[in-house]
Amino acid sequence: MKVKLYYFRLIESLKRLDIYQLLSLPVLILVILLSSNFKNTDIRIGVILPLTGSGSLRAGSHRNGLELALRHINGQGGINGRKIRLEMCDSQGSAAMAAEHARNLVYDSEVVALIGGMSPAETRAIQYVAENAQVPFITALCTHYELTENGSMFTFRSITDDKSQFEALAEFSARRFNSRKPAVIYDSVLYGAESAQKYMETAIKFGQQVCAAVSYQPGTLNFRRQLEVIMASNPDALVILTPADTAAVITRQAREVRFTPPILGGNHMSLPEYATIAGVYAESAITTMPFNPRLGGQRADFFLSEYYETYATQADSFAALGYEALMLNALALRAGEVNRLAIRNSLAQLHGWESVAGSGGFDNRGNQVKPAEIAIIKERQKIPVNLEALF
């Protein structure tokens, strides 16, 4: 009954209007609609990660970090009133798939920025599309040094690269153990050969001469032959440039054949699976550490507690770096217009920031300026070397 009453009242009030007034109503509505943007006002950011396949655990953590950052940013009103939306894509660890996703995100979804990549090939595939289309791209997981040394203009890396890790390892081993002739073992198929080459170049700067660089084929489980070659050259340290699980097996086998000099490795050796597989043999191994919560202060405390509350698990470095990557995008978006070039320019000007992972900044090639941090494994825990005395 009430609806009927309102309907009649509306008809009556419309009857009172003359023809001009009646015509002006749709015109007014049309003007307002045309003046406002019909498009969805959400700011779209594309994310490409190997959410399935061998890297899925790490990618999953990274995605959780990104989504937590998204919740925090949108919860605080978004970017100048506009919400951020993440377009999540699974590369399955394939460069070809990553490239196709990047293409679709850039040209079809018209994202304003890209985040992602894990393996060097996959990250390069995203990078090529991003550079081609001039879309800002942040990788927070790929450490391959070449990524920011190839003349790129739209690529940014918020994690310390291999070069910084190698410098930190070489410097630390030279200073702490007086290492002068380390040996290197690397994967011959993955980017191990490139890393080994880079490590050898870096070591020279710190007065070291790599005495043996030994490779192995993927799938190798018995490293006795490689270890014999290494031990024959009598090195004073062993640098392992392999994935975490293989590094753990090499560490076990090296210690079993009484290889006593220090064992060192990059970020891969800081992964939990290294300490889990290597067990007691991982004791005193030296690694670089991509995320130290102590450096992030209150921000890190807040992030860690929120992460635990949301996902009922402890945040790892991948989650923290994901959180940081989206926060960097938000920082760039707040600084200027919401378009690809403006975001790229804002990111390029981010020479210093404070985040959950501590202080950071991009250099003029878009690379993280923060030096790599060294940790020592004690009782399966990574202890930053500057706090070693406390443990």
Next chain:
Amino acid sequence: MTQKPQENGKSAGGAFWLTLFVIALVFYFMNESKKSASSRREDSISKRQTDTPGTPPADIAPRKFSDSAGSSTALHIPFSRPVESAAVNDLLIDPSGTLWAATEAGITSIRNDLVTHYRLAEGTFPFPQAQCLAHDGQRLWVGTLFGLCVFNENRRFVRAEASAGLPSQMIWDLTSDGKTLWAGTQNGAAFLDQDDNFVVIDSASTNSGLRQDWCQRVFRVENWFVVAHDSGISLWNTGFPAANPEWWKNIDHARAGLTRPVTDFAFDGKQLWLSTPRGVLHLTTPVSRFFSDFVPNLVS
């Protein structure tokens, strides 16, 4: 008594029009201010861009081709300001002397100061971007990240039927030796046979002769087919079957100290030259001796 409501109606109508006018004005100015703000922002080139060698400052940007034509096409040549306008991915001059540019917005041709754009929005180009160009002596081919296009007799670009036979629709490079069209794609290389079908060359079909499938640059020199891919460079002696890895030579990125990506190839009649972000290099082995005593050494 009857006139009063009419007067009220008139004044109400006037107020309505006034409100409409004010609202329209407000929205108009809001939109204009947004546009001008964004254009102001695009004008500012950050330090990193201006510091980069090779990027011309805006004030010495290449001169416009023709101001007298008065057409809007002549005023928007996409490579006059490289960062703000559509990025140019490839250039080619066809046998008739027309310059073709493959850009992130489509294709632009320039002939006798006449600039023509081929765009997705105008229905003259089937994809949002163009990556690379090749002319096989008869047809102009365009490789895009969405497939292969050909310039047809109606002066439009259409998706080539042969495109379906490519190992991937993401085409990174095209080259032609005057007779045959060669393509480098995300999932392998391919060449067009006499029946206009692509013959795929990938790591599987070559028994790892081609070390990697992501073919970023392709080049033909004498009887060699050269591919720059994500792992290095592969060279195939085309006089022999590609399936036999013995007829392939490979140069590894890491071992040769080569920086990715290889951006171009050139041949001076003796040696194979390549450009990278770290400079120009050439293979120490002359092309004529690739077959006999190939040494994968590069000299910058």
